[in-house]
Amino acid sequence: MTTIRTMLALASIKGWHLHQLDVNTAFLHGDDLIEIQNIKQLLDNKFSIKDLGVLKYFLGMEVARSKEGINLCQxxxxxxxxxxxxxxxxxxxxxxxxxxxxxxxxxxxxxxxxxxxxxxxxxxxxxxxxxxxxxxxxxxxxxxxxxxxxxxxxxxxxxxxxxxxAPGKGLFFSSNSSISLKGVNDSNWASCLDTRRSVTRFCFFLVDSLISWKSKRQKTVSRSSVEAEYRALAITSCEA
Known part of the structure; x- marks a missing residue:
């Protein structure tokens, strides 16, 4: 899902066309509609695909596009x-x-x-x-x-x-951005009342577009808040 959100954020920034096919929900990205048609024809010759046109709905998610960007919701x-x-x-x-x-x-x-x-x-x-x-x-x-x-x-x-x-609340990927990745993280020391394990939390943005996040208990018990923060930083670095 992080890959999909990143793809949509990049498509919004770069103005890529997004088309959907019913072969494993294939996404074709680039700024050349002629090339997209050529690729769809090639896939159709090999797999007999059904062209669903511009991406609007997939995997229970709704995609709405405007000049300002792409809105993704469920x-x-x-x-x-x-x-x-x-x-x-x-x-x-x-x-x-x-x-x-x-x-x-x-x-x-x-x-x-x-x-x-x-x-x-x-x-x-x-x-x-x-x-x-x-x-x-x-x-x-x-x-x-x-x-x-x-x-x-x-x-x-x-x-x-x-x-x-707010059932239609979701994510918005702005088209008015440059491309840069930034992330923040935090941890709660010994916050789990059953195991006394700490909780790692992080999120990553492609400029202003949120593409990745997680809140999860750490695998082992940290004996200090510093140790909990260090583990959270290591997990966040892996995600980066």
Missing amino acids: RKYALDLLEESGMLGAKPNTSPMDSSTNLYSTSGSPCADITSYRRMLGRLVYLTHTRPDIAFSVGHLSQFLVAPTTEHFKAAMRILRYVKG
Whole structure:
């Protein structure tokens, strides 16, 4: 997904044409429409493709293009998720997680429908491809997939109510930029109440276009905040 977001950000900056085919969702990029037609004809001769024209919808993601840039969102996917969960008529929330609540593995009582919780989290994970604003909350709740509780389920429903407030929210890749990569990172020392492992967080921008982000527990316990920051820096450097 980072590759796809980077491709769209570059296409916006460079003014590349984006066409879509139904052979493994192939993307052809460049500033020559004649060459694009030649390549599509070549692929059609080899694989018998169906030309879907200018890229607008793929993998549950909607692509809208203007002179200002490219907007990427999952509005239909989000609405389908809300409908499946019975949350289309729910009152929206202004934040995906209550900052005053500290969840851990034994918060609340055991969840009666573990399968529904896992399905919901799985679909929310896919929604994070265009919604970095829910990435931390979804990642945190994903830690409890083995034995979710009523509190975990309640927190997941809060995320859905937050999504309900703006189902079409997504990413924007501006066309008025030069090309430069920048990244920032941070860590929370021993923030996991169950394992006391630290959490690494980072994000990368292609100028002003957000293309990569992650929030994840570190694999080992750090014995100081300095060690946690060092591990976060190493992970961020690998991503760069």
